[in-house]
Amino acid sequence: TRIIELGGEVRFDTALTDLSIANGRVQTISAGDKSEKVSAVILAIGHSARDTFELLQCKNIFLEPKPFSVGARIEHKQAAVDESLYGDHAGNPLLPKGEYQLSWRDKNGRGVYTFCMCPGGTVVPSASESGGTVTNGMSEFARDGENANAAVVVAVTPDDFGHCPLDGVAFARSIEQKAYTLTGSYKGAGTTVGGFLDGKPEIAGTVSPTYALGCKATELRDVFPKFVTDMLEGGLQNFSRKMKCFGDKGAMLTAPETRTSSPVRITRNADMVSLSVENLYPCGEGAGYAGGIMSAAVDGLKAAMQIMARQAPCDK
DSSP states (O other): OOHHHHOOOSSOOOEEEEEEEEEEEEEEEEETTTEEEEEEEOOOOOTTTTHHHHHHTTTTOOEOOEEEEEEEEEEEEHHHHHHHHGGGGGGGGTSSSOOOOOEEOOOOOEEEEEEEEEETTTEEEESTTTTTTOOOEEEOTTTTEEEEEEEEEEEEEEHHHHHSSTTHHHHHHHHHHHHHHTTSSSSSEEEHHHHHHHTTSOOOOOSSSOTTEEEEEEOOGGGGHHHHHHHHHHHHHHHHHHHHGGOOOTOOEEEEEEOOSEEEEEOTTTSBBBBOTTEEEOOOOTTTSSSSSHHHHHHHHHHHHHHHHHSSSSOO
């Protein structure tokens, strides 16, 4: 509302389709059926904006691959999480819903960790392209769902997937497409923890999956590279020694989780300007400079302040 009050315009369902660049500057942008002349562009895309990454590469904007993580969503009963954390005090109304953060590194230093833990939440379909399956997680405000879920993900780097700018995108896409092919649909590639560890995927366990499109029993070793599933196995075994609920072989895994952070960095200088054009300000998660809602918001404020400082009238 404030943007509109100040003369700005908000356009929904309007994709950025082109950038016109000349003399080291973005001159115009095309979005929907309109083209606009610009003096500065804040590029605050999400980390799944693969079409925009491809556009930037075609325009010779400097990009580089960056580390990210891939894995699956794990679901436990929220009551089991609370019991693991609070013991005999679980269920006390004075205590908040149980949350956790767990991590483990192997002898080579590769990490596996829990991420985006959602108490009383659900696992949600999040594909942004046809022919690929993507999972994510969320909690509603009340956090009163029967299950808790979190990502259990393995760190991957350009040494794993390639050093060309969009190799990380291709790596994640291949995992998503394998899951889709194995299930034959947008259902989650699922199995109980026990089914995964034993190599005998199954859906029936102590936890009913919340994935809205349903799950199909799938061997996750056919979805991910071996080094990823080896780390998932080691991580689950390590976490079971830290929290009782992780020892439940009937807990549910739904895969793949591939959108933990951007696999691309739109590299910028100390003034937050692209290395390729002097009036393009990449910021937030899609630019590879934030890891969540708050850090992305702060990064956007910093970009706005840089533009204000550069375009402010000179003191007389």
